[in-house]
Amino acid sequence: MAEQVTVGCKLPNGLVLEVDGHQQAVAGYRGEDVRIIGGYGLTQVDKELWDAWLKIHKDQPYVKKGVIFAQDNGNSARAQAKEQEKLKSGLDPLPQKNPAPGIKRDDEAMNKKE
DSSP: OOOEEEEEEEEEOEEEEETEEEEEOOOOOOOOOEEEEETEEEEEEEEEHHHHHHHTTTSSSSHHHHEEEEEEHHHHHHHHHTTTTTOOOOOOOOOSOBBBBOOOOHHHHHHHOO
16 A cells, blocks of 8 residues: 555645646545544545655645645644644635625624515
8 A cells, every 4th residue: 555644735625636647636624524623624645646746836835835734644734734723825714704904794784684
């Protein structure tokens, strides 16, 4: 059996790792039947594929920032995901009460019935 790593991905819909025709989907935090920790979807990936993909994409902002990462074992991946829980990917859901500076939810308008 090939050596595996646990990949954490904080992109909503995940990502497809592809190198030389080999590909594997990595779950994001909106995936079905996905273990979510700290806002990261965790997926087991072939280490050789991950290493080859990382070599190509190591300078991408989402890699440098830690939006996607890999650890050799699940415990380390879960620990890193918990440590980075507050990390923002830039694709995070907006808070419903105050979605952006200067914009507030109009609860009166939301509660009015037509």
